[in-house]
């Protein structure tokens with residue numbers, strides 16, 4: 170099926186007339202949809218449409234905007250099964266993971282629908298008697314959302330919903346690999362009744378389309394999730410115009426396991442964080458930092474856990490689906506070689522799955538390495554695949570040093586029964602999301618999300634009220650009478 174861009178309220182082909190196939194990673198011969206291979210001219214047309222629509226949408230009362238967002242959430246609910254299936258077929262997630270992601274997207278629309286009805290500023294005491302002093306919040310204007318393939322509906326939702334709730338017009342550029350799913354979301358927005366031009370979508374190559382969305386001087390804010398390399402390009406491209414930028418990039422997320430932990434619980438926590446979504450989450454656990462007193466038992470049991478997982482097409486709802494693409498599969502297999510060459514011990518996994526039914530898909534075994542030293546590349550670089558490195562440490566202090574000894578700082582967790590350790594971990598670990606006795610993946614939608622160090626631009630967070638802050642600018646009013 171051929172899909173189209175959505176510009177100024179019209180579904181339309183790219184000016185290039187070209188399309189790119191988005192394929193099912195479990196069976197790459199199956200094309201899920203052809204998406205427009207758009208050009209810079211298409212992106213500029215989308216910004217034109219957003220510019221034409223933004224004033225009227227900004228002036229629309231918040232409760233009215235909220236009603237449209239609520240309708241969009243309702244349509245996601247009505248189309249739940251169809252969109253879940255598209256997501257499974259396009260990105261490769263298991264049915265349970267995709268259903269959870271769809272639920273998250275619709276919850277986000279309902280959440281920001283309520284927020285839209287209640288966006289406000291604050292009244293402050295004034296030093297003058299006949300002055301009303303207050304701080305208003307206005308939409309920034311035009312927003313670009315550049316999103317990755319790994320959560321092709323939830324991430325567009327958590328960028329678009331707060332942007333639209335606060336009265337901005339938006340242009341979404343989804344990753345090519347998840348574009349059909351993102352288009353299904355925008356169909357719901359179209360049917361929900363957003364005015365023409367308020368929400369636009371352009372698919373296509375990052376440099377051509379993304380280039381315009383990060384440099385056009387009418388764009389006021391850019392929200393990006395993806396790799397550090399592209400995040401840096403986006404930041405630099407937006408800088409000359411001093412656009413507001415929010416970046417969410419990679420992680421090398423640790424879970425520390427202490428002797429007071431229940432080892433069975435620690436294994437479930439680490440395994441869920443490492444192998445869920447095939448390790449393709451920026452919050453995925455890729456390092457288990459385990460105290461030497463429980464290292465042996467933990468290692469035996471995490472290997473058992475990895476070997477117990479069923480791997481297959483997401484549509485059958487196994488424990489783990491395929492990688493999204495051949496490039497991601499190759500990246501993971503390359504890291505298996507890198508880790509071996511560095512001297513880590515491959516405990517289990519490490520291979521592409523090659524039996525008849527799965528041979529064409531991008532399936533890889535859940536993989537565990539032990540004897541990993543903290544400075545090895547496998548313990549330093551983001552893999553974005555189901556590879557867990559187990560590092561043994563002698564003390565809690567060593568565990569913290571290892572946890573913090575990477576350039577990134579997105580999510581981190583500790584498994585411990587010692588409240589003092591838990592508090593100290595929360596205080597001293599360098600990560601934007603910290604959890605105790607819970608896996609590193611999974612986020613609540615009403616609290617800020619973002620990382621420290623190289624994981625994020627540290628200026629702005631997203632989700633919850635932080636999302637509203639990013640998409641609004643304050644105006645301080647001295648109303649004298």
Ligand SMILES: NC(=O)C1=CN([C@@H]2O[C@H](COP(=O)(O)OP(=O)(O)OC[C@H]3O[C@@H](n4cnc5c(N)ncnc54)[C@H](OP(=O)(O)O)[C@@H]3O)[C@@H](O)[C@H]2O)C=CC1
Pocket residue numbers: 315316317318319342343344345346373374375376378379380383394395396397399400402403417418419420450451497500551552553
């Ligand atoms: N933090 C996270 O959640 C994610 C991290 N990653 C990491 O990134 C690696 C590569 O994945 P990949 O999908 O290629 O991630 P990218 O960072 O390349 O892509 C993210 C988004 O940016 C777009 N883009 C690419 N180039 C530009 C540009 N010059 N200007 C503006 N936008 C651009 C992409 O478009 P297009 O797809 O069309 O190229 C996509 O929409 C993964 O292996 C993983 O390590 C990936 C996804 C999510």
Ligand SMILES: O=C(O)CCC(=O)C(=O)O
Pocket residue numbers: 319320324394449450451452453609610611612
């Ligand atoms: O852990 C999650 O649920 C979200 C992960 C995420 O934001 C990402 O991978 O980009």
